[in-house]
Amino acid sequence: MLSSAMGGSVRLSQPDIRNLMYSPADFHDDPSLSHSDISKLFVPGSKDDPRHALMSLCKAPFQNINEEEMRDELPCRAPIASLDCMEEFQGCGDHVSSKSESHAFVSRQTSAVTTALKYKPLGKSGLRVSQLGLGAWITFSPGVPEETADGVVTAAYDAGINFFDLSEAYSSGRAEVQFGNLLKRKNWRRNSYHVMTKVYWNAKGDERGLSRKHIVESVKGSLERLQLEYVDVVIIHRADDMCPMEEVVRAMSFCIDQGWVMYWGTARWSPVEIMEAWTNCRQFNCPTPIVEQSEYHMFCRGKTELYLPEMFNKIGVGTMAWSPLTLGLISEKMDNGVPVFTRQSFKHGYTWLKDKSSSGDDARRHQSRLRELGSLAERLGCTISQLSVAWTLKNENLHCALVGGASVNQLLENIAALQVVPKLTSEVLGELERILDNKPVRPVRVSTLAAR
Secondary structure (H helix, E strand, O other), X not given: OHHHHOOOOHHHHOOOOOOOOOOOHHHHHOOOOOHHHHHHOXXXXXXXXXHHHHHHHHHHHHOOOOHHHHHHHOOOOOHHHOHHHHXXXXXXXXOOOOHHHHHHHHOOOOOOXXXXXXXXXXXXXXXXXXXEEEEHHHXXXXXXXXXXXXXXXXXXXXXXXXXXXXXXXXXHHHHHXXXXXXXXXXXXXXXXXXXXXXXXXXXXXXXXXXXXXXXXXXXXXXXXXXXXXXXXXXXXXXXXXXXOHHHHHHHHHHHHXXXXXXXXXXXXXXXXXXXXXXXXXXXXXXXXXXXXXXXXXXXXXXXXXXXXXXXXXXXXXXXXXXXXXXXXXXXXXXXOOEEEEOHHHXXXXXXXXXXXXXXXXXXXXXXXXXXXXXXXXXXXXXXXXXXXXXXXXXXXXXXXXXXXXXXXXXXXXXXXXXXXXXXXXXXXXXXXXHHHOOOOXXXXXXXXXXXX
């Protein structure tokens, strides 16, 4: 009691049963046992010593084995000190927690993928996701047949991917319906995959926003379309300036308390907005966000490389990256250094790269970079898309990178980028930095007095 009041652990006041001088309370209360009888129980080496019987039981299976045979059979080092176990402590958690769980994932991998996926905790939560996730933006678009989309999802699952990114806005909710039907037909174990959906963008303009009513209705609608009891992660896509942050975090806390959602995160939020949400969560005792989904590729680097690692170290918010090239918005074909955009990219209005590569001095500089990247990818024996995925995975601060495709071959091609990662040596990365010439740098802090 005294140690607890002084700030110590309560365990300090408990008796140590490992001490040889310790005797249970029953011995003290039993009048039939004298002091000599009690002390005899603890005489080292006596036959009445309970430890003597315990050691006999431990030695019984090895009585017929000599010392040399036991030395050959026993491992030469403790498992905790083995190199296999030490891999768990590298990077930001890219490990598999147990051999049984590791074999469960590896057994799903097809022969087309020779490099095993790694699995990391998402942020500082306990949810372990594959380093590559399937972004279903293009997979469930209207131009992709249902059979092809089912084949893409199945190929991703067989390759070891256990994280699937959806949204209530993808194909006006048809993506969630189709994915839910697929899960019902496949009957995969629920603990073998994680489903993420998004809230905010909706097909109807008057339903957009982050009010408590819209968040709750969106989560319930996604569960109904997916035919699931819960979703693993709900992403709040973009912050709502017209809604108080307290209402947002309380709404997500309500969904988690109801068992509809396990975790929640953000997408396209600024670091200030993420910190504001975390502060409100701590103030009102609500679950904090665990991940920020951010656009990250060779031509968009600032936020992911400068600010999100700090968010992870301070408040535990991880980073999930996506790229228009790896999701299938941009094809591998080049027209005089200008990327050829797919039909889905025009449908979703994502043609900023084409506008940037059309005219002007910046366009010529951009086309030159794309040509050099193409030649470097050819020298490495890969495509530009594979080079982009491999370059993304070299960032140790990332917890998951989304890939996708409108066909099975396109998805497997992106997954095969795992074989390109070892080829990105320091010399190759230095050459990439020279080609891109856009490494983000923090602005110099100038004090208010110095500015005056």
